[in-house]
Amino acid sequence: MNNTAQYDVVSIRNDFPILGKQIHGKPLVYLDNAASSQHPVQVIDAIKELYESGYSNIHRGVHQLSQDATKAYEDARASVRGFINADCMHEVLFTSGTTDAINLVAQSYARPLLQKGDEILITHMEHHSNIVPWQMVCEQTGAELKVVPISDKGELEMDRFAELLSERTKLVSVVHVSNALGSVNPIKTIIDAAHAKGVPVLVDGAQSVPHIPVDVQALDCDFYAFSGHKLYGPTGIGVLYGKEKLLNAMPPYRGGGDMILSVSFEGTTYNTLPYKFEAGTPNIAGAIGLGAAIEYVQKIGLSAIAAHEHGLLEYATMELKQIDGLRIIGEADQKAGLVSFVLDTVHPHDIGTMLDAEGVAIRTGHHCAQPVMERYKIPATARASFGMYNTFQEIDVLAKAIDKTIGMFA
Amino acid sequence: MENLRELYQEVILDHNKNPRNFRKMEAPDGFAHGDNPLCGDQIDVYLVVKDGVVDDVSFDGNGCAICTASASMMTIALKGKTEAEATALFDSFHHALTEDKPYPEDVPLGKLKVLAGVKDYPVRVKCATLAWHTFDAALKKLQGNISTE
């Protein structure tokens, strides 16, 4: 509609078979990308090809298929490294997702280090997966969880962050882009402030990597976590980036095969990075699918995707604001990818059912961020979240469907 | 969207907009809190029982239209029922929303029938039954209290 003239959304859509589907006789309008995105044929084919002609267990086999699969798996790691600009391959750990990655840091990094009186600093806009692992480790160690409040607009209160960051803080764990509000947090500022006090920072990048180019070295973050399934890749695969120095000092998270060099009943020698943290047979197809997804995203170009989605966000915000009785939750100056909203007269759950009848898939509920709901004194929101393949026409369908919903409940 | 009229019938929309017996009771005989964590529905059910008969029942909280309307209609349906009749009505209602076979016993749903359309929306069944489960919990707590007295 504006600066995205060269952006060929039609040919992108043609790469995603599911987008041609009809729901209740209406063309699917998929606006639930923050929960999970869809898959281009390139990802589906990579997985299909693996299972049809290249599959075997990895790392231990001398036979050809095992070597091929190992290469494909490690190529995927190389793709991830390039994508986030990690310094080296072994700083990229495959996990089962963001949740798994955060738990790994909580148990392997924080738990051995934390003592009574220490603090972990998170924010009020975290996903449950960046709250509960810290509550668990606090319970285990006697450390305390501190929470940076958020403003009515949905921005972090940075002066409160500065106050809460203290010599007791042992780790800051913060979401890059909020899945409930869309706010993009000033993580570079946060990382610099924390480092000035010698405090490492974990960034929950589940919602950022699909929308914002991320360079972990430029950010200088200590850990960065994300999931494949929000990045047009498969479920059950995710990434923990960690600085080599920190990862080397950490004990393994899980014990088993692959994470060892040698095992005897007298003692076991752990494998080197990244294998020390990849116990057991990993999600081979998942990693390869993620590698293919990253290649696809890079082919389109994350900057181009970001610009397109920003256009969608602005257009959707403008359209939805014109609807009487609709209130947008989360109006941070810096936002990415999604609009959370409530209606005066219709509960989000009913909005979800009504929109579904029009083929429009959105998410309703607390979005695994109950503290955010409590902060704005609402039980739930309806959330439309955008991906690289969404169009301005789809926003029109969304707006019209909301209008109809309000009409029916009037 | 028009075919959703089966789900969102006028009666349901009306009960959602003007829920009956939507009030907190200061000193109920029975009380329970119900949660549907999936969608954030939360409901409190208050109960007064006299001589084994539901004398008054009310609710408050926050829920979607299906949840609110179902709670509202439930309060009307329950008043004047004996405890056994109330439990039978809950069973019959639950059955109607979750089973294909007709309910074996003759427990007419009356006006509650308009909620039967929810059966075709499996993710919404919990919304329609939340108030009933909460009522059932309140009643059981009350019966439990009495039996230990």
Ligand SMILES: Cc1ncc(COP(=O)(O)O)c(C=O)c1O
């Ligand atoms: C901000 C954020 N963090 C973490 C997660 C958890 O990701 P996963 O369920 O893939 O582990 C999500 C997913 O909804 C998220 O949006």
